[in-house]
Amino acid sequence: MSSTKSILKTLQSPIPPGQLSVIEKSKQLAAWLAVDQHLKPEHRVIGIGSGSTVPYVVERIVSQGAEANKDRVFIPTGFQSKELIVTSGLMLGDVDQYPVIDVTIDGADEVDIELNCIKGGGACHLREKVIAEAANTFVLVADYRKNVKYLGTNFKAGVPIEVVPFAYAKVLQNLHHVLGSPKATLRMAKAKAGPVVSDNGNFIIDAPFDQEVMMKPYTIMAQIKMLTGVVEVGLFCHMARAAYFGNEDGSVTVKWNDGRIEQVRK
Numbered sequence: 718m719s720s721t722k723s724i725l726k727t728l729q730s731p732i733p734p735g736q737l738s739v740i741e742k743s744k745q746l747a748a749w750l751a752v753d754q755h756l757k758p759e760h761r762v763i764g765i766g767s768g769s770t771v772p773y774v775v776e777r778i779v780s781q782g783a784e785a786n787k788d789r790v791f792i793p794t795g796f797q798s799k800e801l802i803v804t805s806g807l808m809l810g811d812v813d814q815y816p817v818i819d820v821t822i823d824g825a826d827e828v829d830i831e832l833n834c835i836k837g838g839g840a841c842h843l844r845e846k847v848i849a850e851a852a853n854t855f856v857l858v859a860d861y862r863k864n865v866k867y868l869g870t871n872f873k874a875g876v877p878i879e880v881v882p883f884a885y886a887k888v889l890q891n892l893h894h895v896l897g898s899p900k901a902t903l904r905m906a907k908a909k910a911g912p913v914v915s916d917n918g919n920f921i922i923d924a925p926f927d928q929e930v931m932m933k934p935y936t937i938m939a940q941i942k943m944l945t946g947v948v949e950v951g952l953f954c955h956m957a958r959a960a961y962f963g964n965e966d967g968s969v970t971v972k973w974n975d976g977r978i979e980q981v982r983k
């Protein structure tokens with residue numbers, strides 16, 4: 718088994734290559750096409766996002782060969798992508814050393830028609846936003862379930878919000894009573910008693926909003942960010958150059974920030 722395949726197996730997917738489910742295959746299609754279209758030989762500093770689609774991004778980058786990657790440095794958005802970079806034999810860097818990134822490729826929880834997206838399902842959205850904002854080109858990769866007209870259509874958990882721990886109860890009050898998210902809750906860990914703690918030592922709140930609010934994601938993003946104690950909001954507005962969605966039929970839908978939509982079949 719090649720090193721990338723074993724990493725994929727270890728970090729994300731128990732599914733042997735060649736037996737990918739339709740959803741895994743669609744993630745792979747999106748990731749591979751995004752790498753093929755955006756990662757050029759002259760690119761030296763590459764941001765690597767988080768989530769279950771990103772291992773396929775790294776898989777494709779590794780397949781470009783040792784020569785293509787020998788002078789490149791890869792900037793992770795969290796623990797998972799750091800492990801992925803290191804175990805793939807790629808050079809690891811950080812955004813404080815490389816504040817200008819050529820291309821960042823990342824997953825998303827949902828993407829709307831204007832390429833605004835929800836991120837933070839994996840609680841990595843603070844570093845993800847920094848690495849996206851540092852990039853000259855920010856590209857999203859996802860499967861077809863994430864391709865929606867309005868945010869919150871399929872992803873019902875709400876907007877992920879990273880908060881400093883001592884302020885979480887105050888921020889929850891603000892969300893419940895001021896910003897109109899009565900069901901906002903602190904995200905609890907699955908295999909640990911207590912809350913999810915981010916890679917930065919913070920807590921995560923998930924705040925669902927009505928559709929009419931989610932139709933103007935920049936407005937609610939700015940309002941949440943103004944609450945003292947909030948570190949970052951998992952709404953990425955007007956940031957992505959393109960979004961790639963792998964489809965069940967083996968095609969990839971590519972949405973561009975100028976409004977173009979392409980269907981690509983290899």
Ligand SMILES: O=C(CO)[C@H](O)[C@H](O)COP(=O)(O)O
Pocket residue numbers: 766767768769770771823824825826835836837838839840841842845859
């Ligand atoms: O924002 C993220 C983590 O904070 C992920 O990119 C997002 O949750 C999508 O992950 P996946 O590709 O597993 O659906």
